[in-house]
Amino acid sequence: MLSDSLGHTAEEVAKAAASQFADDFTIIKWPNVNEKKQVEDVIKEAKIGGSVIFYTLVSPELNRFLEDKADEYGVLRLNILGPALSILEEASNISPSLKPGASRKINGGYFEKIRALDFAVKHDDGRNVASLKDAEIVIIGVSRTSKTPLSVYLAYRGWKVANVPLVYGVDLPKELFQINPNKIFGLIIDAGLLREIREQRLESVGSGKNGYADVSYILKELGFAKEVMLDLGCRIINVTHKAIEETASEILKYYNTMNYEGANHV
Numbered sequence: 001m002l003s004d005s006l007g008h009t010a011e012e013v014a015k016a017a018a019s020q021f022a023d024d025f026t027i028i029k030w031p032n033v034n035e036k037k038q039v040e041d042v043i044k045e046a047k048i049g050g051s052v053i054f055y056t057l058v059s060p061e062l063n064r065f066l067e068d069k070a071d072e073y074g075v076l077r078l079n080i081l082g083p084a085l086s087i088l089e090e091a092s093n094i095s096p097s098l099k100p101g102a103s104r105k106i107n108g109g110y111f112e113k114i115r116a117l118d119f120a121v122k123h124d125d126g127r128n129v130a131s132l133k134d135a136e137i138v139i140i141g142v143s144r145t146s147k148t149p150l151s152v153y154l155a156y157r158g159w160k161v162a163n164v165p166l167v168y169g170v171d172l173p174k175e176l177f178q179i180n181p182n183k184i185f186g187l188i189i190d191a192g193l194l195r196e197i198r199e200q201r202l203e204s205v206g207s208g209k210n211g212y213a214d215v216s217y218i219l220k221e222l223g224f225a226k227e228v229m230l231d232l233g234c235r236i237i238n239v240t241h242k243a244i245e246e247t248a249s250e251i252l253k254y255y256n257t258m259n260y261e262g263a264n265h266v
Helices: 008-018 036-049 060-073 082-092 108-122 129-134 147-156 174-178 191-204 215-232 244-257
Strands: 053-056 077-079 137-141 161-165 184-188 235-238
Touching: 008 053, 036 053, 036 060, 053 060, 060 077, 108 147, 108 161, 129 161, 129 174, 137 147, 137 215, 147 161, 147 244, 184 215, 184 244, 191 215, 215 235, 235 244
Parallel strands: 053 077, 137 161, 137 184, 184 235
Antiparallel strands: none
């Protein structure tokens, strides 16, 4: 991925495309590319590695140079930004500014996102439950149901999210029962898949098998979690084989139907 700015746009497109293939793709980002020498270096690396170049360059001169050089070296290329600029220019009859990094202009939405991310970090894994009422979304579930990644994903979109772990045999914070249940989302998962995820986690940290990955214990945990969720009257979401984006979309769809309003969420 080659960009004259940070490369987030090309990265998201590359990841979305790569996710549709069974084979793993290695994504290498080259940000802040503004000179022909840099462009040629990227093309040479791509040639050696048998890579495809996804690029977002606003300079017409650099674009032409990249296209000519990539064709010369026989490297496949995809202009992510060009077609979008062209069709908007045609529709509006206005020429684009062609300023690298224009999408990163600081605005109110940016600061909302930063505040939301800060909130998610401070309210991760059951911390600061005294201010749980300030969360727009509260995620609950047993260990390894992707509560933290989901919280961060939603926070990146501007939502104030907290997550609380449900631990079998451990009392829940009273604050959880003092907030509107329509703000709470319980995550459940297939016991067999959860066992696999936990075993992989134990292997990654160099720990042997223990009760944490035992199926009988997991079933007790999941049964306890479901009882809590039903007691709370919250929305229950099965995250088995579900991507973070899918779960987030389901949460926001339900949240919006309950007439909650968030400021400047994207």
